[in-house]
Amino acid sequence: MPHRNKRLFFALRPDPQVRGQLVQLQRDYNQPGANVHRAENLHMTLAFLGMVDQRRYETICHMASRLKESGFRLRLDHTGYWRRPKILWCAPSHTPQPLASLVTHLWDGLESCGFEPEQRAYKPHVTLMRKAATVRQQQLKSEIIWPVSHFELMWSHNKDGALHYESLNRWPLVGSK
Secondary structure, three states, X not given: OOXXXXXXXXXXXXXXXXXXXXXXXXXXXXXXXOEEOOHHHOOEEEEEEEEEOHHHHHHHHHHHHOOOOEOEEEEEEEEEEEOXXXXXXXXXXXXXXXXXXXXXXXXXXXHHOOOOOOXXXXXXXXXXXXXXXXXXXXXXXXXXXXXXXXXXXXXXXEXXXXXXXXXXXXXXXXXXX
């Protein structure tokens, strides 16, 4: 990581098959005026860190490398809408224990690195589009099974007028294939 501050977050990123299913779901909603997340930007945030300098970057990478969390399968089975930010999302109706454990242990480690934990309860989701028209929550006709084998530290930045999420580092989850 270069020596300037960067806007960082920990996330899960889907493999190409899951990404393709999420892109198809975006197409199914067909909202021309909405800001559709580009395929390469689709992710599930685990912990948002904000602006991070080089020293803290090295500290959090060291902390993340010591986590020994289990891999798991995530079942994305419904979509929903948050009215205030106008976000259409896809999520699991049940948070699997390994995901809850990963988020808890990440925040435990981040607190020891001087970060303030999120006060709101963790709600796993993948943002499909922003500035979306109102959509009622609904079950997917066929759920998306996402095999989660690693987590990543991502950099959020603008490039050529578009939002980009770039992976800076990744760590495997135990027992993942």
